[in-house]
Amino acid sequence: MTLTCNVIKDLLPLYVEDLLNEDSIVFVEQHLQSCKECRHELELVRQSVILPIETNPAPFITIQKNIQKKKRQIGIFSCLLTLILTLVIGGFLTAPNYLPYQQENVQLNTTENGLVVAQFSDTVANFQVEKQLTKDGLNYIYHITAWNNSWNQLFPSKQRKNTILNPNSEKIKAVYYYPGNDYQDQLIYGDTPYLDGSVTTLPRLVLAYYLVGAFLLMIINGILAIVLRDKKWATIFKHIFLISVSYLLSHLLIKGLSTTSYSAARDFYLICLLTGVLYGGYLLLNQLFSTKKT
């Protein structure tokens, strides 16, 4: 390697990056034409300069992708949180507040054709009518219940709420009104009280059974998930465990500590919906944390 070669070697990085003046460029290129060693050196310099430019964008793209992914996850997570809040608040707003029997709330009128029409006032958010056949199989006993809720108090609906109790001209023996909680049903139509005159609508306990079921599932699958934690397929137990926990939490959020319900279907529907949302939220949160680790 000559002295010129040493000078050229110093200049090559600047030459590759196009930072030399014209005279120096001519000087470098002239030497390169005649010197194989420096041409080889030029190749090495080119590679060392170009390589970082080629490889560097990759990590940046991954970081950018990760940031975008996290942003998306945070977006979905806030949506889930909003859903949870909506369900809990919605559940609270539509929780039935059973109305005591008052004539202005529920009026029964008989038409010329013998149809009995029940008319409900605006303070009634919704009502339920159940009928049961008497033991002789000829007549029907009706149970009416009506309730208000916070939603209806905030936004009263002007829709008329009427219903025909016996659209097929069923014979009505008696109509009872159920005033909620532990009060006895009240006879509001019919002249002969059914049986001894006291009928009590019992709250449905179905939610209590579901709660016990969810609790048992939680315990069993929790234990299985711990015992079999090394097995890959055992994650199914972990997920059943988590779904059970979500159900228990949802019950607590919708019903509090109460397990009896006069509107079990509504409560169960709400609890299941919230369970799904909570479980989905957990999966998402889990993913957020696992990407943070890597």
Ligand SMILES: [Zn+2]
């Ligand atoms: Zn040279």
